[in-house]
Amino acid sequence: MPNVLVLPGDGIGLEITPEAVKVLEAVLKDHPQSLKFEYGLIGGAAIDVVGKALPDATLEAAQAADAILLGSVGGPKWDTLPAPQRPELGGLLAIRKALGLFANIRPVKMLPMLVDASTLKTEVVKNVDLVVLRELTGGLYFGEKGRGTNPRSAFDNLIYTEEEIQRIVELGFQTAMKRRKKLCSVDKANVLESSRFWREITLEVAKNYPEVELTHMYVDNAAMQLVRWPEQFDVIVTENMFGDILTDLASMLMGSIGMISSASLNGSKGLYEPAHGSAPDIAGKNIANPLATILSGALMLRYSFGLEEEAQKIERAVEQVLQEGYRTADLAKPGDKVLGTREMGDAVVKALK
Template identity: 60%
Template sequence: MKKQICVLPGDGIGPEVTAEAVRLLETIGRHYGHRFDFKYAEIGGAAVDAHGTPLPASTLAACDESDAVLLGAVGGPKWDRETAERRPEAGLLGIRKHLGVYANLRPVKVFPELAGASTLKPEVLQGIDLVIVRELTGGIYFGQPRGRQTCPDGVEVVDTLRYTEQEIERILVRAFEIAKTRRKHVTSVDKANVLESSRLWREIAESVAARYPDVALQHMLVDNAAMQLVKNPAQFDVVVTENLFGDILSDEAAMLTGSIGMLPSASLGNGPGLYEPVHGSAPDIAGKGLANPLATFLSVALMLRYSFQLDREASAVETAVAAVLRQGYRTADLANGGAFVSTSEIGDLVRETIVTGELEHAKNTL
């Protein structure tokens, strides 16, 4: 197999984790007989510095010409005073919209070895294996009108939450299709007691559910869902929700794993998929070898599975990550003050495990 991947390193620790992920893909290619070619482009603050915009036309062209897109992270204090159009986050929203990746998948699975890194009790963490399916290209992040103006009472701001029936239906269908391959249970999260958009969401969820008689549908208000995620997270299989709620709930769910540095994501539509770790740019640790690349590695596994249909290779990555953790290796965010390995060292451990099946050359790393 020959595939082209557009790499958008971005800001902060983005270049570090994507560099490790590229090395991982090169290892997968050599070991399994595939060829991955890489094209690099700027996004976020790096693009503002180089091109005066967080999402240059050259970046869009590079993504369009690729089979998948690997993104690091965007943002940082350096660009906090930029206008809305020049903020790094505008590049992230723009690339999602341009690629039409309306479905963001965030699998949350607790590695037993990391149970102690979570703030929740070990018994609460047992059996957690869920996927949050977040609508990614609609809702309040993209609705118009939006902005601010000065009025007699001071500054007035407006953000618009807008959804069409078609946008809601397609994300719900995606969630039900995923549930068919799992435990056949969908929790649709909304705020139907307050929001008109949520009332339409609930109506369409009922309509879609009728097409999947073997999949159970449960409605849950977002405030209750936030509580249930920390009270009884094992009850969830597939959670589907709109853009803003999904953004918040998926970051909350990240803490079930012990670190946001362990949570991958895949953003899918009808063209190239966009794969990125859920964590931010963490500029305070950039360049220090402290970044955790495992969420990016697990995002690579999602790329292999969803964009390239390479299930064996995807499983090899996931198995290698689990094996390295089982052997006791930790990055700084997972170490709880104990010994840890660097970004590149844990990358080497995972890649070695894929090739050899064990950590025979890594006994003395810690």
């Protein structure tokens, strides 16, 4: 039986992950494939208990697991620690790096009943259906960094190898082949050497995918185009830092990142988590929105276990609950039926039937 390691993390992570597990268990009830759930510590919760954000036991369990479901990490309590020890860098970035999860996938698909929540005009966003693929273990965030004296200064290095670019771009083309066959590679090739290299490798990989329509876009233009005409995009592939900015920007087209799920992959091994953070201000109140984590569970079924039908069952159940007018507080408008975190999980389970 495949193993899923659940890492609730901090803040609302503790409340939203149980709802996703609840939904995964419900959709696989009476199914020949079932999953075993194990639990571990990460982030601030791990710092408090074990003294480090990514305990050895957690890393070992993650390496042994077939998939990982993560809530969220971080909070003001740990913000005074040196950065490498903090929940984000020492926990989340460290586990991604240790597991070689080089590809972050973030689907952004507008649901008709949520289109009003967007700050963009309905006609601009109503048909948005795109995926941002972000390189996750290379580039500026992982390069050598440090301080200098005389003059006082600080530096970070951006470096990409051929292999790092190849594998994420390859996945970009594969993802495009399963969708509308359009790939937009985002770089800053007019200024950065690493971007020019990125573009060269992309053009090499493109030779194997003659059916995919490949375009290149500078990152500043891509940020504009996501606001100007987001429906032009099918699959976007880009490097780590550009992807960090563009995934969040693309998600905000939905009006909130409360609904955005994500997968971080290395082959079929994957870490699944909501795009939003640990929201310490609303933690422990049973008001957090668990849908992004529930949808991350659907991505897990799709990418790690090949259970496409069950993944779609979850996605349809979430749509149905929203269609019926149920919302968590973050998405609620006058007239909506507001549910708590647990109650929203229950509603999705009920809609699976």
